[in-house]
Amino acid sequence: MLIAQITDLHMRTPGDKAYGIIDPAAFMTPAVQALNALTPRPDCVLITGDLTDLGKPVEYQALRDHLQALQIPYFLLPGNHDDRAELRAAFPDHAYLQEGGPFIQYAIETYPLRILALDTVVPMKSHGELCQERLDWLAARLAEQPGRPTLVLMHHPPFLTGIEHMDDIGLLAGGPELERIIARYPNVERVLCGHLHRTIFQRFGGTIASTCPGTAHQLALELGPRPTLQYIMEPPGYQLHWWQGASLVTHHAVIGDYPGPYPFG
Numbered sequence: 342m343l344i345a346q347i348t349d350l351h352m353r354t355p356g357d358k359a360y361g362i363i364d365p366a367a368f369m370t371p372a373v374q375a376l377n378a379l380t381p382r383p384d385c386v387l388i389t390g391d392l393t394d395l396g397k398p399v400e401y402q403a404l405r406d407h408l409q410a411l412q413i414p415y416f417l418l419p420g421n422h423d424d425r426a427e428l429r430a431a432f433p434d435h436a437y438l439q440e441g442g443p444f445i446q447y448a449i450e451t452y453p454l455r456i457l458a459l460d461t462v463v464p465m466k467s468h469g470e471l472c473q474e475r476l477d478w479l480a481a482r483l484a485e486q487p488g489r490p491t492l493v494l495m496h497h498p499p500f501l502t503g504i505e506h507m508d509d510i511g512l513l514a515g516g517p518e519l520e521r522i523i524a525r526y527p528n529v530e531r532v533l534c535g536h537l538h539r540t541i542f543q544r545f546g547g548t549i550a551s552t553c554p555g556t557a558h559q560l561a562l563e564l565g566p567r568p569t570l571q572y573i574m575e576p577p578g579y580q581l582h583w584w585q586g587a588s589l590v591t592h593h594a595v596i597g598d599y600p601g602p603y604p605f606g
Contacts, residue, residue: 390420469497471515
């Protein structure tokens, strides 16, 4: 099984620039084209939050318009920039979004790897939390199939990154409890996250938790205290997660046109 992950699209309407510089809609066309061009083609695309920048209906419509060109099944997860109600309204045909009561949490059972999506959103806040209800949901789902290889998706990563401004708006509640739950299930192959606009890995609960680059702007790699949080226009990217039947292998890839490929020799 081959899985593509993109994240932190921060979709705005075409030409509407974030911070006066970033036009997220302009970055989505090459992102979709890059995914469609992959050989072999991924079985699905996981989109791990901050689907829009302001959570507006027009932004979700712009996102839907772009994703119509994606020739691969995709699954959506909200981030702190999203509005659950508007997301559900914009994608009524995505039945899994309508599950989970107040939270957007769901299980995808149709692939060799089971996919469990966990909602970390706190409305109108930048940080994430996992309350007891959300943790109980995950624990119950994992207990259903304790021997089946499983991915857990969430927007906010459950670990500190050293980028202090982002750690201040990371997963501020429920992380230790989540780790204890994950540690009980060695069948959890990976915890896949967004939010950081960079590729970062850490051991977590006996598995690996990781973040993915954004499809537009990236977070500047500035460890430790800084006077302000900054972004940088490094190449946008995505990840490919290859399940080869016994373990998960992850590749970091960039989006854009570059010279090559050339044969060695």
